Amino acid sequence: MSVLGTGTMGEAVLAAVLAGGQPAGSTLATARRPQRAAELAERHGVRVVPVREAAAADVVVLGVKPQQLEAVAAEVAGAVREGALLVSLLAGVTTARLASLFPGAKVVRTVVNTPALVGAGVTVLAAGAGAGEAELARAEELLAATGTVLRLAEGQLDAATGVSGSGPAFVFAVADALAEGGVGAGLPRAVALQLAAATVLGAGRLMVETGTHPALLREQVTSPAGTTAAGLRELDAQGMRAALVSAVMAAAKRSAELAG
Template sequence: MEYQRLVVVGGGQMGRALLCGMLDNGVIPESAAQVVEPSKTSRNWWQENRPKVHVTEDLKTAIPSADLVLLAVKPAMISKVAKQSPNAWDGKLVISIAAGIRMNTLCDLICHNRIIRVMPNTPCLVGEGASAYCCGQSVTSEDRSWIDSALGSVGMAVEVDEGQMDAVTGLSGSGPAYVCLMIEGLADGGVFAGLPRDLATKLATQTVLGTAKMIAETGRHPAELKDAVASPGGTTIAGLRSLEQNRLRAGLMDAVIASAERSRELG
């Protein structure tokens, strides 16, 4: 199936990342895309950077014209959006990126279950996202193929059971914040040890980027690569001992679990 008309409700950071990735990779043409966005600043961005994409504030007229709707709004806005066009959802594939909002809640709001829940993350902005999705009962094989292409245009995508979506939220959804904190901490350590701030940040960023790429491309377990750096009695094992004493590993586990539990609460 080819979707001729896409409406993105919410043209902010994630809506922008996902739609621009689709446009740049030919998943959908600009002439077939429409963005519903109440913020004037965000509308101006679209008009300046993607002038062929129609941008509007009028949700009620946009939804009926769509074949496919991407809900890229905050969880608290989902019900309000659905109620603004109560009779306009029938027959459309609806994709929601709202954290924690369950499939049954979405079904109740739009009165059908041709729905895909997606948990993307902010690296979608640079084409390196890690997205997971789960599908409602009426989602077709063509729908799955389309969402794979759409999410694949901004990184990688995997299908999971809905029961795993909260864990995904805790890990890859919130994970970029944890990695940013680690990079900041590494850079702070470099500054304390005598490096200029800009150099410390560059080295910390490239170290994380390079290590992640090495794990992804070699397929080797992170522990194996860690042990390869830690010589007996050397500098790295001294640092690893300090990290274990300060519960870095346990702290990261606790952060993922706390985020997943919060996602369950939102649902």
């Protein structure tokens, strides 16, 4: 298999695939700069090859930037095998467009988020042209080490982009605000950041491991006339909930716009 395009997400998926048991010796990657190629080879033990050679693998993970797609498709024209599995990481690029650029490939479109870098991501995937159960299962197997993997209809991927694709940035904004509030209340910044990060991690883990709705978890920690109740009143007054809902919907809308 190969990873064609090894930016942040491409390398995250490469690392996850290798962690999941894919042999480094039979894994190809691409890099435009010699220094980057040397880094990938040293860090992961993979073979860094020209783009056309990577495109000829039986499974190709496409991780180039969306604005580079047309040029890359032209560069590898005729190199992608008939029936090859093409797993796309590209935001806002539909399976129909990918099928037109890489005819004969079986396309699976994914949305992977940055916590995949530490094996705690969320990946959603959808089958496109020519892809069936076998291709979806293979893509799930490859991406399992990124974290949670879910199947969705392609029409739901824009909404998923808003929640899980862009969501880490929204959570980081919340964590940053928590830490800033801690500094304002008298904590050293390093301590405030440590507390904020651990709180976000713990809250997410509690929600996942208990399966409890977040509204109920919020109620469980909110005592009448207590500190949390005072803070939640301020969040309501400042419109935090509405802002987050609007942020998710704006990200989903932008994803749909990019898809044309």
